[in-house]
Amino acid sequence: MQPVLTFTDSGIYCPAGDFYIDPWKPVDRAVITHAHSDHARWGNKKYLCTKDSVPLLQLRLGQDIAVEGAGWGETVQINGAAVSFHPAGHMIGSAQVKVTVGGQTWVASGDYKTENDGISGQFEPIRCHVFITESTFGLPIYHWRPQSALFKDMEDWMKENDNAGKNSILLGYSLGKAQRLLYNLQHTGRHFLVHGAIYNAHEVLLKAGWNLPPVELITPDTPKERFKNSLVIAPPSTADSTWMRKLAPYSLGVCSGWMQVRGNSRRMNADAGFAISDHADWQGLLSTIKETGAEKVFVTHGFSSVLARYLQEHNIQAEEIKTAFGTEEETTA
Structure with a gap:
């Protein structure tokens, strides 16, 4: 069975839908998790994001970009893929992207945090077959106070x-x-x-x-x-x-x-x-992965090798993936 999402030189690609999630090189169709510049880059022909992210993308990329907004949980059919946005809790408008093709569901989480900060929305764990997670603070020493x-x-x-x-x-x-x-x-x-x-x-x-x-x-x-x-x-x-x-x-x-x-x-x-962060701490990452029920986890930016190895040692299929994410918030996350 062909994977729902693949990892390419331009970004996370969906073959069935012919779109990219948070591409780091210009593409024809980009699905965007949130408005930070390492995830929402200039130069794509078409953008799809949450309705709340639309004005933020226009602020950062220009009013003349071709951008459409979708509501929370609204299914958008893009060619052969069903796409929907779900709260990531990272910042205003930030979303996880759920992609379903042929009964297989993959979730690209973008950046996320599990504590509700009152304005960014409550993070919503999504059941899926494969989960793509960040690992900005993927070390056991990172434990956020309330x-x-x-x-x-x-x-x-x-x-x-x-x-x-x-x-x-x-x-x-x-x-x-x-x-x-x-x-x-x-x-x-x-x-x-x-x-x-x-x-x-x-x-x-x-x-x-x-x-x-x-x-x-x-x-x-x-x-x-x-x-x-x-x-x-x-x-x-x-x-x-x-x-x-x-x-x-x-x-x-x-x-x-x-x-x-x-x-x-x-x-x-x-x-x-x-020590106040808009990313999940170590326990937040682990609890989220467990709640998704994912059979396999791809780990992106941050302490990706540490988190991937920990998951493997606990009988969860995991793989470290190199991406261009994480550059904007390295010192301010």
């Missing part, structure tokens, strides 16, 4: 900064992490000031109807007193930049799963590290 505890830590940190006369700056990826922070810290009543990259995504999401708190764009004319007892959210690329130095005095916090490892916050010259 996000409620992490946000409490952030609140306490901000109060300490207020008392010390320092401005609070959190670094978080501009598309996904930033919205998670804004949504879950709005109850603090803080005034939010953001970098332009986050502001642009925020405006698109507000226009699309998402319930996010108001933010203020930081400009060269923003008075210094605006930062006092407020919260600045900026992308990691601004760390130790001229842009950031103008916000002094400040305390810098990095929001990333990599902060789980002691010493990473020091390497980024951060005053605080919060």
